[in-house]
Each structure stands twice: as structure tokens, then as C-alpha cells.
Amino acid sequence: MSLQVQSQVSLKPFNSFGVDVQARFFAEAHSDADVREALAYGLERKVPVLVIGGGSNLLLTADIDSLVLRMATRGSRVLSDEGGKVVVEAEAGEPWHPFVQHTLSMGLSGLENLSLIPGTVGAAPMQNIGAYGVEIKDVFAGLTALDRQTGELRDFTLQECNFAYRDSLFKQEPGRWLILRVRFALDRAAHLHLEYGPVRQRLTEQGIEHPTASDVSQAICSIRNEKLPDPAVLGNAGSFFKNPLVSAALAARLKGEYPDLVAYAQPDGQMKLAAGWLIERAGWKGFREADAGVHKLQALVLVNYGGATGLQLLNLAQRIQKDISERFHVDLEMEPNRY
16 A cells, blocks of 8 residues: 555644644545545545645644545646647646646736635635635636545536535535546636726736736735735634625615625625625724634634634634624624534
8 A cells, every 4th residue: 555644643734724633544645546545544444534635724623533635646737728728737736826826837827816825726626716806617627526425536517516606516515526636727818807906906006007917916916915824924724704695685784884894796686795894893803812813914814823722713703703693694604614
């Protein structure tokens, strides 16, 4: 067996919150064969297999009585290059931001708005990651996943993934699909998305009138670096809550009471509220209790100042949820997966 399985391994280096819990077993998959070996190992010993990527969307609240399998597969390749349209495939374990930068270095556009998002390629479709007006579904060309129920490989089209706001089939059927490779439809000619004010404003400040995809990426990196803490310095999982979708009637009532409410109309008639605005307006921005807190610059980010446990962070998140519900009659949904 080529898979190296270790016992009683600290997961602190493998989750961006830096929470120190133990995994009963731990292994890294560097190939499809390693993945199959890990699943067989779990079956043989009657222990569940928990698959993780970069650990940037995890909140670990207790020791994990499972085999934790970290996807560490690497590599990317061009599958087709015709008429300015290029399909690039990447292994699930590829770190997301370096992969984005790699596509930009190849002169390809499409992923620039998704720069500096933590995590791995394989995790990106799980919650249909998005930023600054672009989501994975907008550049998606397919993926290959292993069906853990049957052991068969399946290729998914865009329609089959059921992508929605921070959602997908793979999130709806947790534990069934193990994503191995993802394909992206990119362009040699840039079709830039500059609808979000901060991006256009940053480019203007830099004196860039005709931006390239790389210019947009650099602008977004600078904005994110100013707003979001580096997990290597301050433990966090990025945006902790989804931006809630509410009825137009509720949004109108809130707007009447809070004229500065941040809300965006949706195609289905609902309104998307800025969760960060709600949390900041409720007074939680910069809050700290022991080592669990809310970031001082971005109310949407919960942080671990060093020694917080997953349960302390979860308790803080639940208190924020309760307050927002009582104050605004809006329910916030947590983004990280909790174990």
C-alpha cells in the first residue's frame, strides 16, 4: 500500500482557523489510487473517511474519530484551445490562488475576480465560490468525481452540478461525491467584470484606464489584503456567514428603518443583504471574548487570536445569529463546514 496512514495527528496545520484537534487517522492523497486506498482503509477498519482540501472552510469543534484524507493531488493541463476559448483542467489538490495566477500567466482570463480566495481547486465547486460578481458556475466546464457509494467515476456538466449561491449538488449530497479534477472554460480575450465599485475604484486610483485580467487580479488582491486577515497570521475561514436572501418586502421595511442598508436585487425578486453590514450595525465588529473574536476591519470574518477552540468560535457565531435574528428578523447561515 502506497498510502501513508498516521495515527493521532494534530489538525492544527490543516485548518485555517488553526484550531488544535486530533484526527484518529490521517493521510494525504497524491493520486486517484491513494483516494481509493483511503476509502478501502476506512471500510476495512469501520472508520469514516473525512476528505479535506486546504481546510479554509472548516470549523473543527472536537477531535475527529475518522480517517482524515487531505487531497494533495497536483497538476493542471490544457484540454482544448480553439477560437480563443481554452479549457483548463486542474487536480483537486491544487491550491486555488496559485492556480488562478498560473492561468493569468498563460494569458487566460475568467478567474481573475476569484483571486486570493483560500482553499483548493477541488473545494471550489462545492460551495460555488464567488467574489466581485463572478462565481465558479460562470467559468465551469465540467468536473470528474468519484461516487463513494458505487466506486465509479462520473463526469459532471454545468447543469448537473445544481449550482446556486454558495451551493451545489456536492454540498447537497455531503459525503457522496469526492471531486478529483475540475475543468474551467477560459478566454484569451478578456471579458472583464468590473461591476463591483471597489474594483473599478481601485483601478482608477492606480491610473489604469484599460485594465488587463492581471490588473483586475492585482486590484482584487490589494482590496482583499486590506479587508481580510491572512490566516497564516490570524486564524480565520474568510467570510463566516452567507449574505442572506430575504423578501423584497422585508428589505423595504429594513431600508425604511436603516437607510444605509446594503441590499442587492436578485433575478427572482428577492433581495440579497450584506451580512457584514448587519453584523457591524449590530455592534459586533471588533468584538473579542478570550481568543475568539470578530475581525476589527471586516465584521463578516470570525477570528482565532491564538488559543480559541472550535466550540468557542461556534458559540460566538451562534450568539451573532441570535442577535441578528432578533434585531433584523433575518437568519444568517454559516458558511464553514462544522465537525
